Amino acid sequence: MSEKTLSAVEAELYDRQIRLWGIESQEKLRASNVLLINCRGLGCEIAKNILLSGINSLTILDDCIVSEEEQTRNFFLSVDSIGKKLAEAVLPKAQALNPLVKLTADTQNPSEKDVEFYKSFTIIITTAIKTDLVLKIDKICRSNNVKLISGDVFGMFGFCVADFLKHDYYEDRVQMLGKKRSHDGSEKTTVQVQGQIDYPELNKVLIFPNTKQSVDAIKKSKRRNELFFLMLVLLEFRNENSRNPEISSKLEDMQKLKIIKSSIVDLYKVSENVFDDSLFEQIFGEVVPVSAILGGVIAQEVIKAVSHKEITINNIFLLDPLTFNGKEECVGA
Incomplete structure (x- = not known):
């Protein structure tokens, strides 16, 4: 570019x-x-x-x-x-x-x-x-x-x-030039620091039941945030139903969400209590x-x-x- x-x-x-x-x-x-x-x-x-x-x-x-x-x-x-x-x-x-x-x-x-x-x-x-x-x-x-x-x-x-x-990036960081500080900030300088992040492809990140991808890398890593699993459940709901959960079919959709949650926790070998089912009350509509x-x-x-x-x-x-x-x-x- x-x-x-x-x-x-x-x-x-x-x-x-x-x-x-x-x-x-x-x-x-x-x-x-x-x-x-x-x-x-x-x-x-x-x-x-x-x-x-x-x-x-x-x-x-x-x-x-x-x-x-x-x-x-x-x-x-x-x-x-x-x-x-x-x-x-x-x-x-x-x-x-x-x-x-x-x-x-x-x-x-x-x-x-x-x-x-x-x-x-x-x-x-x-x-x-x-x-x-x-x-x-x-x-x-x-x-x-x-x-x-x-x-x-x-x-x-x-x-x-x-x-x-x-992805290569750079950021500006303020550094002190010496041990003594001055009121006018003359002993500070801004330097440009470079770095790189190597992102994984998404088929190694978004893994669902009945797929061929391995979840081993994710399971071996640190304890995942509960919201990560909530995200997977909601995405899988859309994958299976070609729509988001709807308030007009809330009771039916809540049951579907719980079934999907069970399949997700089984795939990732985490506790069924990885997140409380009450979170499903928060996911209807587009706020x-x-x-x-x-x-x-x-x-x-x-x-x-x-x-x-x-x-x-x-x-x-x-x-x-x-x-x-x-x-x-x-x-x-």
Whole structure:
């Protein structure tokens, strides 16, 4: 990826963030082409943040038709959007956020896209799709040096999983020049520290019953956060039912979740009490404030991954549905 020199208009528009992360990082963002799969409640929050960051282009891939329910939780939509193709309906308000970004709508089903389509992006963001498609896209990404991050919101619970390949980064750290301190800070200096994170492919991270992958590496590692297993249960629910748990079928879906939980804990050889079943009460619907929180986190990781500035998550972020604390897990490495 070759950086594009910022124009005078861009330098003025992005002045505040250039002061934050530097001209070099902004030029990397300016050269990046981003694919967002699904622009629903979580997706619109991600789109808002990365549009404002100053990327080169954003392609929104979504085959959804806008429903009345979707319209109420997506600030890019209006009542007039109901019945229209979502990817096209969000364009006017999304483009207004940053006219300098090339914005494209694609209404085809993501599963119908070929390898050539996916390999043309700098980074791909997926939301609200089944795990087998995420793993398929991740395989394409790894073969073509494309970064990937996948996230979802289930009620009060949110998470994202990243595969940023072999990712180089740098961060600025303040160091003291001597033992004595001065009031004007003259004995401090900022140095640039470089590092690298080698991300595992997602089929070594997201492992479910009835698959051929081994969970040995995960079982041998440190004790996993309980929310990691909650994430797996919810993803497997979608894999089996082609939908998220719904409040209209809550009792039935709660039983399905408990059955899936038993198969997950059996696969990973952990206690049935790895998390309390009462957590299932927290995962129905798509809560807008939770989408806003997770959308900010994912957009931040996209910016860091593209600009190579600051340390990215390694490799799972979990938003606790009870305390709303963010927790990072390194899985599969």
